[in-house]
Amino acid sequence: MNTKDGVNVELREQMIYEKVELIVDSFINSSKLTKMEFLKKVFDSAFELIPEAEKGSYFELVGNHYVPLFSRGYDIEVLKKLKFRKEESFNDYKCSDISSIEAYEICVEKRIDDNFDSETIDVFKTLGTYEDFKSIYAPIQVDNFNIGIICLDNFTDSNYSDISKKILKFYAQMISNFYSMIISKEREAQTNNEVVMALVSAIEVNDAYTEGHGKRVREYSIKIAEKMNLSELEIHDIGTAALLHDVGKIGIPSEILNKPGKLSDSEYGIIKQHPAYTKKILEKISRFSNIVEYAYCHHEYYNGRGYPQGLKGDEIPLGSQIIILADVFDAMTSDRSYRKALSVDEAIAIIKKGEGKLYNPEIAEIAIKVFLEIEK
Numbered sequence: 001m002n003t004k005d006g007v008n009v010e011l012r013e014q015m016i017y018e019k020v021e022l023i024v025d026s027f028i029n030s031s032k033l034t035k036m037e038f039l040k041k042v043f044d045s046a047f048e049l050i051p052e053a054e055k056g057s058y059f060e061l062v063g064n065h066y067v068p069l070f071s072r073g074y075d076i077e078v079l080k081k082l083k084f085r086k087e088e089s090f091n092d093y094k095c096s097d098i099s100s101i102e103a104y105e106i107c108v109e110k111r112i113d114d115n116f117d118s119e120t121i122d123v124f125k126t127l128g129t130y131e132d133f134k135s136i137y138a139p140i141q142v143d144n145f146n147i148g149i150i151c152l153d154n155f156t157d158s159n160y161s162d163i164s165k166k167i168l169k170f171y172a173q174m175i176s177n178f179y180s181m182i183i184s185k186e187r188e189a190q191t192n193n194e195v196v197m198a199l200v201s202a203i204e205v206n207d208a209y210t211e212g213h214g215k216r217v218r219e220y221s222i223k224i225a226e227k228m229n230l231s232e233l234e235i236h237d238i239g240t241a242a243l244l245h246d247v248g249k250i251g252i253p254s255e256i257l258n259k260p261g262k263l264s265d266s267e268y269g270i271i272k273q274h275p276a277y278t279k280k281i282l283e284k285i286s287r288f289s290n291i292v293e294y295a296y297c298h299h300e301y302y303n304g305r306g307y308p309q310g311l312k313g314d315e316i317p318l319g320s321q322i323i324i325l326a327d328v329f330d331a332m333t334s335d336r337s338y339r340k341a342l343s344v345d346e347a348i349a350i351i352k353k354g355e356g357k358l359y360n361p362e363i364a365e366i367a368i369k370v371f372l373e374i375e376k
Contacts, residue, residue: 038178042171043070043167046152050136050164059084060140060148074127075152075207075238081123101176103138103169103219105160131152136160138172142179150175192285196240199247199281218242220326221319223370224363228322238319241294245323246279263309275299275308294319298327321360325351327365344371 012193020189033041043058055073059066068079110131124130140148150172154160202212221242225235249257252274255269280298282288297311297320304312311369332347342350346367355361 035178035182039175040070042175042232043072043150046150046168046171047072049167049358050152050160052134052154052158052160053136054154054156056150057311058148058150058151061146066149078126079121090324093253095202101138101141101169103136103172105112105136105165107133107134107136126153132199134158136162136165136168137167140172140179141176142183145180148175180313180352190287192287195285196244196344199244199250203247211320213334214243214246215369216330217245217323219325220329220367220370220374222323223373224322224367226364228363229372230318234319237290238294240288241291241298241319244291244297245278245298245327247295248276248279250281251277264293272307273331288320292325293317296320298323300324303357303361306358314359321363322367325359325364329367329371344374347371 030244032275033121039160039258040056040274043056047053047056056071057068057079058070060069064085065083066085068076097220108129108131111121113121116124121130124344133153135151135153137151139146140150150168152168154299203214220240221279222235225238230238238253252270256263256270259267274296275296279292282295286290294317300306300309300311300320301324302313302316302321306316329351332350333344334344335341347365348371351359351364351368351371355364359367
C-alpha cells in the first residue's frame with residue numbers, strides 16, 4: 001500500500017470517527033428533551049453528517065395524513081400543502097417493508113403525473129422537486145407501522161455514500177426508539193391515571209365526606225406548588241399525591257369514618273393507621289415512589305409531633321408539607337358530620353396559629369395567599 005493510499009485510509013477512518021462522535025453527541029441528554037426538540041436536533045444534525053444533503057424534510061403521521069414537521073431549504077408553508085394519506089405512504093418511495101428499518105435512495109428524473117393530482121404537481125414544481133433530484137430517505141416505525149419519514153435531497157449528480165445511508169438508517173432507528181419510548185410512557189401514564197381514578201371512586205364510596213375532598217386538596221396543593229415555582233414534575237406528583245392522600249381510608253371501617261360524634265382514643269388510633277394503608281396501596285403502582293412518600297407523610301407536623309413517623313422540619317417531604325396545609329384548610333372549610341364548615345377567614349386564623357409548630361411557616365404564608373383567592 002503506497003503512502004497516498006495510506007493517507008486516504010487514515011482520512012477515511014478519521015472521518016468515520018468524527019461522524020460517530022457527532023452522532024453520539026447528538027443523542028446526549030436526549031431523554032430530557034421534548035419530542036419536538038429531540039426531532040429537530042436529530043434532523044439538523046443529519047445535515048452535518050451527510051454532506052450530500054442540500055435540502056430535506058421530516059414528515060409525521062397525524063391522523064390519516066403525513067404532514068411536515070421540519071424542513072431545510074424548503075418553504076415549510078408550501079411543504080404543508082403536500083398531504084399523503086397513510087395508505088398511500090409516499091408514492092415514489094418504497095417503504096413497504098415494515099419489519100425492519102432501512103435507508104433508501106431514489107433518483108427522480110420526473111414525477112409520474114398520473115400518480116398525483118394537479119395541485120400536488122404544482123407544489124412539487126414550486127418546491128423544485130418535480131424532476132432531476134436525488135433523495136435518501138428512511139421510514140420511522142413503531143409497532144411495525146410507518147408513522148413518519150425523514151428525507152434528504154440533493155440536486156447535483158452526487159450519489160449518497162454507503163456511510164450516509166448507514167447514518168440515516170441509524171438516525172431513523174433512534175427516532176423510532178424515541179417514539180416507542182414516548183408511547184410506552186403515555187400508555188403507562190394512562191393506565192396509572194385509570195388506577196388513580198378507580199381509587200378515588202373507591203374512597204368516595206366508603207366515606208361520604210371524602211367525596212370531592214381529594215380533588216379540592218389537589219387543586220389547592222397544585223396552586224401552592226406553582227406559587228413556589230416547583231418543577232412541572234414535582235407539581236404533577238404533588239397533585240397526584242394530594243388526590244390520593246386518603247386512599248388508605250378504604251381500610252378504615254365506615255362507622256368510624258362517618259361517626260357523628262367525637263372519636264374515642266381507640267377509634268382515633270384506628271384512623272391514624274390510614275397513612276400506612278395509603279402507602280401499602282400506592283407503592284404497588286410503578287413510578288409512584290415520590291407520590292407514595294408525599295401521601296404517606298401528609299400528617300407529619302413541623303414540630304415532630306405528627307404521625308406516622310414523627311418527622312420534624314425538613315425531614316418531612318416538601319410535597320407532604322404542602323398537602324397537609326391544603327388538607328386541613330379543606331377539612332375546616334367543609335361541613336363535617338359533627339360540625340358546620342368554618343369560614344375562610346376562620347380557617348386561615350387557625351392555620352396562622354399553627355405556623356412554625358404544625359406547619360412550615362414559609363409554606364403556610366404562601367398557602368394562605370392561595371386560600372384568600374378561593375371562594376368556598
